[in-house]
Every structure is written in structure tokens, then in C-alpha cells.
Amino acid sequence: MRVFESIITVTEKDLDELNHVNNIRYVEWVQEIAKQHWLKNASQDTLENYFWVMTNHCIEYKNEAFLNDSIKLKTYIKKYSGATCTRVVQITHNQTNALLAISETKWCLINVQTKRPARITSEITDLFM
Structure with missing residues (x-):
């Protein structure tokens, strides 16, 4: 498996009323790193x-x-099956390595023209494994 990493810095827009990162922001980071990967x-x-x-x-x-x-955001593909894959994202504090959040998401590959699920080919799995 190929691991993809990104490092970000928490900004004011990431915070909630308790002055820590809003839970919704973690979900957005999961989507963003998947897209970047x-x-x-x-x-x-x-x-x-x-x-x-x-x-x-x-x-x-x-x-x-x-x-x-x-x-630090770290992501990789855990498994593939048909038109879907399971992606893991680990979010840690870059200096202390404390785990802040961990995510597992299921994604479906879609054909642009048909807008229907598409079987994941070996060409695509080779990109991430």
C-alpha cells in the first residue's frame, strides 16, 4: 500500500466555540486528503x-x-472490492504524534459518462498499492 501524507496548520476558521478544531473540519480534511491522493x-x-x-x-x-x-494527515487504501474501496485516514499532532482522529471511509468509483459505478481496474489499484 502507498501512504500519502500532508501537513497542515490549524487556523482560526478550523475552530469551534470551544476553541478547538471543529469535528466537521476533521471530516472535511478526510475528504480533502482523499482528493489530493x-x-x-x-x-x-x-x-x-x-x-x-x-x-x-x-x-x-x-x-x-x-x-x-x-x-499530519496520513491516508492509504485498505481494500478494494468491485466498484468500492475502503480508505483509512489517520490524523495526528505533528509534533507529539498523538492520534487526534481516525477515519474509515467507503468510496465508490463512478464512470464520468454513465454516472454509474465502475469496477475498479488493476490500473487503478496499481496507483495505490
Whole structure:
């Protein structure tokens, strides 16, 4: 499996009324890193013919993050089956390595023209495994 990482810094827009990162923001980060991973690895032809939609999302919140914290997002594909894959995203504090949240999401590959699920080909699995 190929792991993709990104580091971000918590800004004021990420905070809720308790002055820690809003839970909704973690969900957005999960979507953003999945998209970055796809765009980084997929060929232009693949990008023109397929896109992913999230069909199931489970996230566990473990610790808080605060303004100016450096956050590491790490993602990889756990498994493939037919037209779907399961993606894991681990969100940690970059300095302390404390686990902030962990997510498992199920994604479905969609054909751009038909807007219907498309079987994941070996060409696509090779991008991430």
C-alpha cells in the first residue's frame, strides 16, 4: 500500500466555540486528503473518465487540536472490492504524534459518462498499492 501524507496548520476558521478544531473540519480534511491522493496518482485519462463518491463514513475522535497546531494527515487504501474501496485516514499532532482522529471511509468509483459505478481496474489499484 502507498501512504500519502500532508501537513497542515490549524487556523482560526478550523475552530469551534470551544476553541478547538471543529469535528466537521476533521471530516472535511478526510475528504480533502482523499482528493489530493487521487489527483496526485491518477493519470489525466483516468481523471477524465472516473471520479469517486463517498458512500459510508466512520470517524473516531481521540484528542483535541488547537490554533496553530501542526497536523499530519496520513491516508492509504485498505481494500478494494468491485466498484468500492475502503480508505483509512489517520490524523495526528505533528509534533507529539498523538492520534487526534481516525477515519474509515467507503468510496465508490463512478464512470464520468454513465454516472454509474465502475469496477475498479488493476490500473487503478496499481496507483495505490
